[in-house]
Amino acid sequence: MKKQIIILFLLITTLAHSENLTNVTVRILTTRVITTFIFSPLTGNYMVYGDGLLLTDCDPSGIYQMNVENDSIRLKTFEKNIGKYASIKFYSKAPEAVFKIKSVNPLSKVRTYDNNLEVGLSPDKKQFTLINNVDLEKYISGVVQSEAGKRISMEYYKLQSILCRTFLLTNITRHEAEGFQVCDDVHCQAYNEKATELNVIKAVQDTRGLVVVDNDLNLITAAFHSNCGGMTCNSQDVWSISTTYLKSVKDTFCLNSPNAHWQRSISYEDWNTYLQLKHKYPVADSLKVATNTSFSQTYGRAVYFTDKDLKIPLKTIRADFKLKSTYFSIEQDGDSVKFNGRGYGHGVGLCQEGAMHQAILGYSYKHILNFYYKDVHLVDLSALKYFKAE
Numbered sequence: 001m002k003k004q005i006i007i008l009f010l011l012i013t014t015l016a017h018s019e020n021l022t023n024v025t026v027r028i029l030t031t032r033v034i035t036t037f038i039f040s041p042l043t044g045n046y047m048v049y050g051d052g053l054l055l056t057d058c059d060p061s062g063i064y065q066m067n068v069e070n071d072s073i074r075l076k077t078f079e080k081n082i083g084k085y086a087s088i089k090f091y092s093k094a095p096e097a098v099f100k101i102k103s104v105n106p107l108s109k110v111r112t113y114d115n116n117l118e119v120g121l122s123p124d125k126k127q128f129t130l131i132n133n134v135d136l137e138k139y140i141s142g143v144v145q146s147e148a149g150k151r152i153s154m155e156y157y158k159l160q161s162i163l164c165r166t167f168l169l170t171n172i173t174r175h176e177a178e179g180f181q182v183c184d185d186v187h188c189q190a191y192n193e194k195a196t197e198l199n200v201i202k203a204v205q206d207t208r209g210l211v212v213v214d215n216d217l218n219l220i221t222a223a224f225h226s227n228c229g230g231m232t233c234n235s236q237d238v239w240s241i242s243t244t245y246l247k248s249v250k251d252t253f254c255l256n257s258p259n260a261h262w263q264r265s266i267s268y269e270d271w272n273t274y275l276q277l278k279h280k281y282p283v284a285d286s287l288k289v290a291t292n293t294s295f296s297q298t299y300g301r302a303v304y305f306t307d308k309d310l311k312i313p314l315k316t317i318r319a320d321f322k323l324k325s326t327y328f329s330i331e332q333d334g335d336s337v338k339f340n341g342r343g344y345g346h347g348v349g350l351c352q353e354g355a356m357h358q359a360i361l362g363y364s365y366k367h368i369l370n371f372y373y374k375d376v377h378l379v380d381l382s383a384l385k386y387f388k389a390e
């Protein structure tokens with residue numbers, strides 16, 4: 001009981017940074033430079049505000065176009081020009097409202113989102129900053145569908161829901177200086193549109209408010225990746241941060257999944273030049289040269305390439321050559337150096353393809369959670385309100 005109270009106290013402290021626990025502000029279409037777009041309600045009615053003043057009500061027949069014009073936002077319908085503003089807000093009148101948005105310049109497909117849209121301009125006033133002010137659990141549903149994909153088992157969706165919620169709460173101040181909480185790119189978590197998959201929506205509802213804490217009662221860094229290749233990584237080997245729960249585990253569940261194996265060839269000359277110029281690799285030393293094309297990780301993951309003294313981090317090689325993972329062995333193949341790789345992603349925390357396979361085999365989300373994260377606990381945030389009322 002005492003431990004539970006401490007957990008709740010720490011969570012309150014952690015969440016004090018979050019102004020609002022029920023809604024989250026997400027920058028959407030983050031990677032696009034949008035100068036013209038169209039907004040339209042799909043279901044429900046909206047109120048349209050310009051610079052904070054209510055301009056009009058809008059039902060699903062309403063269509064609004066906005067474009068960047070002389071450092072302002074021009075708002076118009078098909079019938080008329082409404083005006084120029086610094087900011088525009090479309091606020092839904094009901095919690096189930098959904099809107100459509102279509103970028104016209106550049107041209108892209110229609111996307112749908114839950115709840116509200118806040119339209120502003122970038123600091124240089126050359127493009128839109130579009131912020132979806134959305135119910136937290138609806139946002140989590142959108143993230144789970146974007147991160148996990150469609151037609152995955154229910155138990156996996158539940159697990160992903162809990163991890164995405166935990167990740168959100170530990171990263172809620174990431175974009176504070178820019179006027180929103182998280183972006184929709186992989187920098188934070190992928191959030192492509194509102195969830196449509198019924199199992200995703202149900203899984204998020206079934207795990208509503210659940211988050212993961214470690215033995216020290218802090219929300220965990222809920223790291224996950226596509227495929228570990230058979231063994232996950234210690235967090236300190238990838239990010240130089242040691243945790244009690246992000247520990248390397250052997251995982252045979254992902255070995256037959258799509259991202260379990262990869263191959264890549266680089267010319268021997270390019271490889272040698274890279275090692276010499278970037279890492280001062282002693283290519284004149286014949287013994288060292290002989291080992292630079294016979295690197296093996298057959299019996300487990302390494303942190304450094306070939307030689308501990310040189311300390312060339314595998315994560316640097318991965319980044320420089322845009323390799324799928326650091327879990328590779330190499331061999332010379334004529335004029336080329338052949339990389340035989342395993343897995344996809346940084347390798348820390350949950351292996352998505354392994355976890356999906358475990359869910360298909362019938363393991364519960366709690367079992368899978370404890371397989372990839374050591375000594376962690378599930379906590380229900382809904383207890384917070386009760387605790388606060390005490």
Ligand SMILES: [Zn+2]
Nearest residue numbers: 182183187188
């Ligand atoms: Zn971000």
Ligand SMILES: [Zn+2]
Nearest residue numbers: 228254351354
């Ligand atoms: Zn795995």
